[in-house]
Amino acid sequence: MPRRSRKPPPLVTLTTDFGWEDAYVAEMKAVLLRDLPDVRLVDVSHSIPPQDVLAGSVTLERAVRVFAPGTVHLAVVDPGVGSERRLLVVAISGQTVVCPDNGLITWTWRRHRGARAFELSWRPRDASDTFHGRDVMAPFAARIAGGARWQKYCGAIGDPQLLDVAPADSVGEAEVIHVDHFGNATTNVPVELIKGSRCSRIEVRGHPVPLRRTYADVSIGEPLALIGSSELLEIAVRNGSAARELGLRIGDRVRFV
Amino acid sequence: MPRRSRKPPPLVTLTTDFGWEDAYVAEMKAVLLRDLPDVRLVDVSHSIPPQDVLAGSVTLERAVRVFAPGTVHLAVVDPGVGSERRLLVVAISGQTVVCPDNGLITWTWRRHRGARAFELSWRPRDASDTFHGRDVMAPFAARIAGGARWQKYCGAIGDPQLLDVAPADSVGEAEVIHVDHFGNATTNVPVELIKGSRCSRIEVRGHPVPLRRTYADVSIGEPLALIGSSELLEIAVRNGSAARELGLRIGDRVRFV
Amino acid sequence: MPRRSRKPPPLVTLTTDFGWEDAYVAEMKAVLLRDLPDVRLVDVSHSIPPQDVLAGSVTLERAVRVFAPGTVHLAVVDPGVGSERRLLVVAISGQTVVCPDNGLITWTWRRHRGARAFELSWRPRDASDTFHGRDVMAPFAARIAGGARWQKYCGAIGDPQLLDVAPADSVGEAEVIHVDHFGNATTNVPVELIKGSRCSRIEVRGHPVPLRRTYADVSIGEPLALIGSSELLEIAVRNGSAARELGLRIGDRVRFV
Numbered sequence: 001m002p003r004r005s006r007k008p009p010p011l012v013t014l015t016t017d018f019g020w021e022d023a024y025v026a027e028m029k030a031v032l033l034r035d036l037p038d039v040r041l042v043d044v045s046h047s048i049p050p051q052d053v054l055a056g057s058v059t060l061e062r063a064v065r066v067f068a069p070g071t072v073h074l075a076v077v078d079p080g081v082g083s084e085r086r087l088l089v090v091a092i093s094g095q096t097v098v099c100p101d102n103g104l105i106t107w108t109w110r111r112h113r114g115a116r117a118f119e120l121s122w123r124p125r126d127a128s129d130t131f132h133g134r135d136v137m138a139p140f141a142a143r144i145a146g147g148a149r150w151q152k153y154c155g156a157i158g159d160p161q162l163l164d165v166a167p168a169d170s171v172g173e174a175e176v177i178h179v180d181h182f183g184n185a186t187t188n189v190p191v192e193l194i195k196g197s198r199c200s201r202i203e204v205r206g207h208p209v210p211l212r213r214t215y216a217d218v219s220i221g222e223p224l225a226l227i228g229s230s231e232l233l234e235i236a237v238r239n240g241s242a243a244r245e246l247g248l249r250i251g252d253r254v255r256f257v
Numbered sequence: 258m259p260r261r262s263r264k265p266p267p268l269v270t271l272t273t274d275f276g277w278e279d280a281y282v283a284e285m286k287a288v289l290l291r292d293l294p295d296v297r298l299v300d301v302s303h304s305i306p307p308q309d310v311l312a313g314s315v316t317l318e319r320a321v322r323v324f325a326p327g328t329v330h331l332a333v334v335d336p337g338v339g340s341e342r343r344l345l346v347v348a349i350s351g352q353t354v355v356c357p358d359n360g361l362i363t364w365t366w367r368r369h370r371g372a373r374a375f376e377l378s379w380r381p382r383d384a385s386d387t388f389h390g391r392d393v394m395a396p397f398a399a400r401i402a403g404g405a406r407w408q409k410y411c412g413a414i415g416d417p418q419l420l421d422v423a424p425a426d427s428v429g430e431a432e433v434i435h436v437d438h439f440g441n442a443t444t445n446v447p448v449e450l451i452k453g454s455r456c457s458r459i460e461v462r463g464h465p466v467p468l469r470r471t472y473a474d475v476s477i478g479e480p481l482a483l484i485g486s487s488e489l490l491e492i493a494v495r496n497g498s499a500a501r502e503l504g505l506r507i508g509d510r511v512r513f514v
Numbered sequence: 515m516p517r518r519s520r521k522p523p524p525l526v527t528l529t530t531d532f533g534w535e536d537a538y539v540a541e542m543k544a545v546l547l548r549d550l551p552d553v554r555l556v557d558v559s560h561s562i563p564p565q566d567v568l569a570g571s572v573t574l575e576r577a578v579r580v581f582a583p584g585t586v587h588l589a590v591v592d593p594g595v596g597s598e599r600r601l602l603v604v605a606i607s608g609q610t611v612v613c614p615d616n617g618l619i620t621w622t623w624r625r626h627r628g629a630r631a632f633e634l635s636w637r638p639r640d641a642s643d644t645f646h647g648r649d650v651m652a653p654f655a656a657r658i659a660g661g662a663r664w665q666k667y668c669g670a671i672g673d674p675q676l677l678d679v680a681p682a683d684s685v686g687e688a689e690v691i692h693v694d695h696f697g698n699a700t701t702n703v704p705v706e707l708i709k710g711s712r713c714s715r716i717e718v719r720g721h722p723v724p725l726r727r728t729y730a731d732v733s734i735g736e737p738l739a740l741i742g743s744s745e746l747l748e749i750a751v752r753n754g755s756a757a758r759e760l761g762l763r764i765g766d767r768v769r770f771v
Contacts, residue, residue: 023529024695027577028297030556064281066287083730131740180281302534438532470643471644473595
């Protein structure tokens with residue numbers, strides 16, 4: 001559907017734990033729109049549970065997976081705001097993530113090769129002590145999205161802070177890392193590991209769960225495991241909630257049987 | 258307020274049960290923005306209760322009622338994803354709806370004359386088995402909104418799948434079909450039927466409720482019935498919740514007395 | 515980051531108690547986009563508790579504080595719709611607010627000098643009796659944002675309706691006026707009053723709370739008071755919820771000790 005070949009306007013996504021009750025999300029957007037009037041803004045989620053860096057990390061990675069090169073992702077789950085925690089800029093597949101260095105980049109870092117991390121040292125003079133999402137990260141994200149030079153404000157660093165969660169290298173390491181809105185439980189098992197195994201069934205919290213292609217392959221109300229849309233093994237209940245019906249929680253071990 | 262006469266950029270609305278906790282909504286938007294960089298996106302609702310096709314249907318119809326010709330509505334409440342359920346494209350008053358053929362179109366189909374339904378047979382090669390909203394419906398909605406030819410991928414069909422709910426033809430058929438955020442209960446009684454009746458009162462769950470023009474026509478805390486902003490009879494409690502205070506539920510019969 | 519000097523497209527923000535379950539927000543946007551195809555829309559909040567004019571007022575003020583001149587704010591918490599309550603247009607720092615005259619402007623009016631209030635007397639012929647946000651305020655906000663003359667539809671008035679809440683002039687008047695998504699409690703104490711006092715501690719609901727610069731200045735789980743990002747005194751618990759852990763509520767008195 002080629003409509004025109006000129007460069008599309010900048011695109012910034014937002015992933016936070018700010019909720020929708022207050023003006024916080026809009027305050028970040030005000031800054032982005034002030035600095036970049038034609039920016040296209042996409043909310044990924046503002047319903048990350050407060051201060052839940054792991055949930056933010058898994059959700060952010062899904063956005064990185066699907067957006068086009070040039071996209072800037074602004075991710076703010078930032079319980080350490082005002083402390084000495086660093087701010088990060090991460091370059092990944094032609095996209096850029098701006099976020100605090102507290103583990104929020106973990107899942108993106110572990111699932112995508114070739115990411116490079118930088119420490120953002122730029123601080124505007126009038127930044128508040130409590131809202132760096134609005135006062136530091138948003139204007140810097142605008143700068144990157146607008147195509148301005150940003151590298152001079154950033155020094156390359158080695159590994160950023162990472163949470164203790166990683167894609168499973170073997171079936172022995174499989175665990176639940178996320179529970180979504182529908183009660184589907186995402187595991188850390190990538191599609192490659194499934195395809196290489198001969199298992200046709202997993203076990204979680206004592207429940208045997210068959211491996212299937214899609215929800216409709218089992219009866220309504222029955223559990224199944226399948227390759228989810230982020231190319232990880234997921235545990236679901238057809239037209240139901242696996243989290244509720246199987247009692248699943250983050251960290252639950254998954255056995256291949 | 259004529260600002261310019263050139264064609265406005267494409268407009269796509271989204272109605273889903275995806276919630277806001279995860280990246281699912283943003284993933285659909287990534288596809289729409291990739292294929293149609295200048296698209297204007299409007300969220301109708303992503304808080305349809307999971308798999309609640311009736312609620313999605315009533316909410317979608319309100320969007321169809323108010324948006325301008327040319328709008329494309331992408332509606333995804335899709336418990337049957339991956340099964341043999343069809344996908345629909347529905348042309349209605351110069352607008353287009355893309356959705357699964359599972360009853361989601363019901364209320365739009367029944368309230369707007371002249372709708373035509375097509376089965377969407379196009380499937381991209383790399384579509385997932387679990388997220389047709391992102392992998393099939395979103396790119397096709399972009400195609401339609403961008404003005405590309407889409408009819409060759411679609412065959413006209415007769416009636417789509419419809420839920421067993423319809424506008425009341427007589428006062429004997431009146432029932433509650435939706436409860437909104439404020440606890441107002443929408444019925445299936447269209448304005449025409451009210452205007453033709455001489456009733457000044459209804460009864461629901463044993464509560465007598467007077468027919469009035471607007472909330473302010475009764476005292477605070479008192480129930481009333483009125484023509485709501487979608488031209489259906491609604492039952493409300495002034496500055497309160499009719500659902501909670503009168504115990505109303507979907508399917509409750511409404512008597513005209 | 516000067517990208518171009520031409521006038522940016524119009525910008526309208528939305529603050530309501532409509533929730534996200536229904537199509538109400540989208541219906542207002544449909545009107546705005548119909549009248550102003552290139553408008554940029556920003557959701558401030560649609561999760562104001564139903565009919566909670568004070569919460570809406572505090573949240574709206576945060577948006578006014580941060581958006582650029584030219585912005586139009588459409589704010590609809592409107593339990594009196596259909597009654598004789600007036601509609602307001604308020605000009606403030608080059609921005610404009612359109613809202614019902616029920617106290618929703620209170621916190622903006624009290625925190626920003628030089629605001630001028632007008633009564634909006636324009637009513638479109640086909641406006642509904644129950645949804646003036648969509649049928650009256652949205653089209654008028656589009657008119658203002660589009661740069662059309664609007665003054666002829668509005669007469670200057672004196673003070674609008676105001677709630678009984680105001681910035682504290684002395685430490686004796688300090689109280690909690692808002693609780694946010696994180697459980698942080700915002701007070702009515704402006705930064706100037708703190709800076710002029712010699713207090714290093716406050717007391718609320720019997721809890722002594724130290725004044726600090728930012729969250730990281732106390733241990734995790736400990737309470738603190740600080741200047742929040744809207745330049746008011748806030749009471750927080752580091753990585754926790756002050757509302758829950760200290761039992762804070764709107765109206766709680768705050769003592770300086």
